[in-house]
Amino acid sequence: MDEAVPRRRTRIQAEKREVILGAALEVFSAHGFRGATIDQIAEAAGMSKPNLLYYFRRKEDIHTALIQRLLDTWLAPLREMDAAGDPVTELRSYIRRKLEMARDFPRESRLFANEILQGAPRIMPLLEGELKDLVDEKVVVLRGWMRAGRIARTDPWHLIFAIWATTQHYADFDVQVRAVLGPDRGGDGRFEDAARFLEQLFVNGLKPGG
Amino acid sequence: MDEAVPRRRTRIQAEKREVILGAALEVFSAHGFRGATIDQIAEAAGMSKPNLLYYFRRKEDIHTALIQRLLDTWLAPLREMDAAGDPVTELRSYIRRKLEMARDFPRESRLFANEILQGAPRIMPLLEGELKDLVDEKVVVLRGWMRAGRIARTDPWHLIFAIWATTQHYADFDVQVRAVLGPDRGGDGRFEDAARFLEQLFVNGLKPGG
DNA sequence: TTAACGTTTGTCCGTTCGGTCAAAATTCTG
DNA sequence: CAGAATTTTGACCGAACGGACAAACGTTAA
Structure with missing residues (x-):
């Protein structure tokens, strides 16, 4: 060899x-x-x-090595969402963990965002494989919670997208967030504010019977 | 001259x-x-x-010309949010319009996303100026609705961020959305599904007293 | 018709890019 | 210490890049 x-x-x-x-x-x-x-x-x-x-x-070898090692870390929070746990607690801590990742690993988030934005030319197989499989699995979990009347009946796929979008926003669009919040509100507290808001939004938004 | x-x-x-x-x-x-x-x-x-x-x-002249003409179109939906209207209706139609823009003008959305992701080197003044001013203005409107008890008391800035994030996600992360949804669910219907979900999420999530 | 003005093109330039290569420097192993 | 293997470097290459330019081509209006 x-x-x-x-x-x-x-x-x-x-x-x-x-x-x-x-x-x-x-x-x-x-x-x-x-x-x-x-x-x-x-x-x-x-x-x-x-x-x-x-x-x-090659340049591309560095990139793929980076993404490969990143994917596990990146999907860990979703993997931990436990069908046996309390739905509200599980969702709440999933959101919190994703938000912590946006705060602590913004570069990783932006690396992914850059790649997806440009059509995911180098990681499409990962999206259609590992990522889709994991989401499909968790969709079943969410559906179970909905059938049991523990969270509102809604589209589980788009629920996951909404959590991804709102949390990663604070990493990917960080400069915009800080520009809009301005110097006073844009300090370190913005992540706690975001956590409080998102918790309220998703918990109330998914109250059963809503 | x-x-x-x-x-x-x-x-x-x-x-x-x-x-x-x-x-x-x-x-x-x-x-x-x-x-x-x-x-x-x-x-x-x-x-x-x-x-x-x-x-x-120069290459950069094309880029700035593009962004300049885009900004008005892009902020129009938020501009239309009317303090005199019914809060739920106003928010609902803001979400719907933003989602329509993600569907009909994904390239515009990605152009912005690309620029922000890379630190907004060419449009920072716009973010801190025109964009921030508009958001500040609408924050006042949202605060008014909250004080009147017509929507839940929450952080108006992060509410706006959440709407931006969830709607633009369908343009910026389109390939990921379609990869995860798969060929069956990833068809043209995904925007209607997203609209229904987001409407439910935000309307219930912002019910007064939540 | 013709001169002025607006438009288009082929060619060229200096720089930067991803990547190669042979040789030198260093580290490891007996 | 000797020699083999690994690591580092300077110099270099062809391709692609952003951009310049003068010459050629169209168009238009006196």
Whole structure:
């Protein structure tokens, strides 16, 4: 087996690849795939371009490596939504966790958003596979709660979309949010305000019999 | 006055500029500012690159022209939200109109999203000026409705963000929405489903005393 | 008809891009 | 320490990029 990038064995390999992925996350999330340059990533990673290309042969390899490792983290909150739990508690904590991710990992959110916005050319299989499967599974859970009369009957798919949209908005559209809120209201408190609002919106919006 | 681009007098000037803006909308919304090339836009507009550069001297000029003319259309639905109207009706039709725009003008939505995602380097003044002013104005309207007990007391800014996020999601994340819904549910009906869901969510979520 | 003005094009330029390569420097292993 | 393997670098390449320019082509109005 003629490996192009040497088999990942050494300590240096692991460390440098980590540094590169960190730098690439910064650059890709800020400029998109085409907008990001290898030189930018190399500079952010503190190494020369050929050195970077020694660890990842092509620009696209960095990008796919990033997305691959991200997906699990990203879907974890939804995975944790438990059919056996209390629906309101489950939804509430799902929203809270997604909002925390928007606050703590905005670059990851923007990396995804950039990719989807431009037609998901590099991750379409993931969307139609892993992501769709997970959503289908949770749709069943939501339907169960609806049939049991524990939350209002409504479209479970669009409910999930609404949670995604409202939470990720605070990462993806952060500059707009801060611009509109202004200096006073746009401080660190905006995430708590958002959490309170979204909790109220979804909990009341999904009250059974609504 | 030494004008670089000839003063817009002729019929051809007006027509060609229109064609270029249409082509540029297509290309910019699909690839972002940096990802789009002048050649792509020229080809989509059916003319040579130098010919295109005769009407717009620089790539950035096309982009700013696009955004400038877009902003009015884009904010029109919010502008129409009338303090004198019935709150539920006003909110419902605001949501419906925003959703129609996501359906009918997805490229415009993605153009904005691309710009915001990458830090709004070219439209920050618009966000802090015109956009913020309009939101501030409508926040007063929402606050009035809340004080009158006609909708639930909640954070008016985040309410507006939630409406933006949920509606624009169907334009900006269209490929993801369709991938998750699959071929059967992802057809043209998805906008009506979304409208029904969002109406229910926001109307119930904002019931007074909630 | 012709001169002025508006439009279009082929060609070219300097820069930046993604990526290669051979050689040098470093680290690892016996 | 010696030699093998790994890591780093400077120099370089072809393609694509944004943009410039003069010449050619159309159009129009005196």
